[in-house]
Amino acid sequence: MTSDPAVIAAAADAVPEVSLEGIVKRYPGVVALDGADLSIRPGEVHGLVGENGAGKSTIIKVLGGIVPADAGTIRLHGEQVTRPTPSVISSLGVRFVHQELSLAPDLDVAETVFLGQEATVGPFLSRSQMRRAASNFLESYLGASISPTRLARDLSPAERKLVQIARALVDGQARVVVLDEPTAPLAAPQATQVFEAVHRLRDAGVSVLYVSHYLSEVQTICDRATVLREGRTVAVVEGDDLHSASRLIELMAGRRVDELFPTAPHPPADTPPLLRVEHLGLDGAFDDVSVSVRPGEILGIAGLPGSGRDALTDVLAGLRAPTRGRAALAGRDLPRGSRAASARRGIGLIPRDRRGSGVVLDLSVGDNLVLAALRSVSRAGVVNGREARSTARRTVEALGIRTPSIATPARLLSGGNQQKVVVGRWVAVDAPVLILEEPTVGVDIGAKTEIYRLVSRLATVGTAVIVSSNDTEELAGIAHRVLVLRRGAVVADVDTDEADADRLLALVTGLERPEEAVHG
Ligand SMILES: Nc1ncnc2c1ncn2[C@@H]1O[C@H](COP(=O)(O)OP(=O)(O)OP(=O)(O)O)[C@@H](O)[C@H]1O
Numbered sequence: 001m002t003s004d005p006a007v008i009a010a011a012a013d014a015v016p017e018v019s020l021e022g023i024v025k026r027y028p029g030v031v032a033l034d035g036a037d038l039s040i041r042p043g044e045v046h047g048l049v050g051e052n053g054a055g056k057s058t059i060i061k062v063l064g065g066i067v068p069a070d071a072g073t074i075r076l077h078g079e080q081v082t083r084p085t086p087s088v089i090s091s092l093g094v095r096f097v098h099q100e101l102s103l104a105p106d107l108d109v110a111e112t113v114f115l116g117q118e119a120t121v122g123p124f125l126s127r128s129q130m131r132r133a134a135s136n137f138l139e140s141y142l143g144a145s146i147s148p149t150r151l152a153r154d155l156s157p158a159e160r161k162l163v164q165i166a167r168a169l170v171d172g173q174a175r176v177v178v179l180d181e182p183t184a185p186l187a188a189p190q191a192t193q194v195f196e197a198v199h200r201l202r203d204a205g206v207s208v209l210y211v212s213h214y215l216s217e218v219q220t221i222c223d224r225a226t227v228l229r230e231g232r233t234v235a236v237v238e239g240d241d242l243h244s245a246s247r248l249i250e251l252m253a254g255r256r257v258d259e260l261f262p263t264a265p266h267p268p269a270d271t272p273p274l275l276r277v278e279h280l281g282l283d284g285a286f287d288d289v290s291v292s293v294r295p296g297e298i299l300g301i302a303g304l305p306g307s308g309r310d311a312l313t314d315v316l317a318g319l320r321a322p323t324r325g326r327a328a329l330a331g332r333d334l335p336r337g338s339r340a341a342s343a344r345r346g347i348g349l350i351p352r353d354r355r356g357s358g359v360v361l362d363l364s365v366g367d368n369l370v371l372a373a374l375r376s377v378s379r380a381g382v383v384n385g386r387e388a389r390s391t392a393r394r395t396v397e398a399l400g401i402r403t404p405s406i407a408t409p410a411r412l413l414s415g416g417n418q419q420k421v422v423v424g425r426w427v428a429v430d431a432p433v434l435i436l437e438e439p440t441v442g443v444d445i446g447a448k449t450e451i452y453r454l455v456s457r458l459a460t461v462g463t464a465v466i467v468s469s470n471d472t473e474e475l476a477g478i479a480h481r482v483l484v485l486r487r488g489a490v491v492a493d494v495d496t497d498e499a500d501a502d503r504l505l506a507l508v509t510g511l512e513r514p515e516e517a518v519h520g
């Protein structure tokens, strides 16, 4: 960022690198974009913010030539682009990292990084050179060591995102890079690598469009930001307006948003545990985890990727069988390694990989919402349609899910709204234990508040809630206690009355000595 007024004035006068004017995009029953404008100056990092469904991904797809606009003009480097197609746009130097993590599952990392770039780099590289180049780029540019021969389908969401970013940048020809929620699946240290990559791009004179629900990210790395609301550009902010979170939120929501974290009361100290975990271990993932959760208690789980956090929730949810130890619900051992049996025992799960196992994209919003509640809306295996529909409508209302109707296929909803559908599904069931993994990744501040409110409401009525999250602020805000895992071991079990987000982050990353934090 420069603070030289003469340089700033020159940039403001320069022909915008990208200029979208009056973009309209209608879908059946939805106006996704209603005359939106977006202008990016040469060499600036420009933020794009807005609530779920505001039209952020759509305007990016219009710019990318993936989605045709019904009206409006696109100019790149001052020239109008009359027929935007992905290849025309790409040849003009605009690169995209889309929000979706869709990679061809059977290609390896090197092939994925270079796919479609044969014309610029491909023919000059042998297979082994390609592998070396891919892994060098990932390592040096994104600080990620990912073997170039691994298949896309075996990568974690974070690794997939990093490969997707590498793919957009590897040819070094980008003039404009568009990043749609790039850090959503990433943990803090990896997100930092992405910020560094953004800074490097800016230093090289490349313009960046940065979409994120993490307003603090946008405030830190962007020079200006466009705020979209219901398909329209409501403001382009910089300076103090950009750096005021309440101002941004107000612009996004069109209203003031109050307190983010509601507080669920601690359950009485003499409440016996509902879920009791003793010396649980899974080879190669974690060992000797003992913890108990009482009804009405919200237990957070913190830990970097590879800390064993995901494996632990997998075991608790029945997705994988433990190697050692036991987990019991209300005194009875839980099934080992059967998700279906665990669900029947009342372990609800809102999984981290929502595209894979969360939302059934081809089903309607309504069917998705009643999927887990099927038993409560059916008698003797016959679904009561009316009851199912009214359950679904109630959930849509309660979570503010933006959908034309409950009959709309889930695939047509925006990313964040799909997420609310997954959360809503388990809310409709009275599961005694609910495990939520990354419950608010990709959801806007309004929906976040709704989800936190729901979690605390569930706890208040006696659900034992487990929240596993990358976001230490979220854990500090919503959980009563947080279990911190590092390299497969529990390094702390702290009360959030005593540990704030920074303290949790220090524990997670190991920048603090663990001994003083362990208690109980
Ligand atoms: N292919 C489609 N068919 C029908 N409706 C769509 C389609 N794609 C998007 N929409 C609708 O257009 C609106 C804007 O969606 P978009 O994905 O652009 O939102 P977004 O701002 O990216 O939200 P999020 O923060 O949740 O990612 C939403 O109401 C969405 O349901």
Ligand SMILES: [Mg+2]
Residues within 6 Å of the ligand: 056, 057, 058, 099, 414, 415, 416
């Ligand atoms: Mg989006």
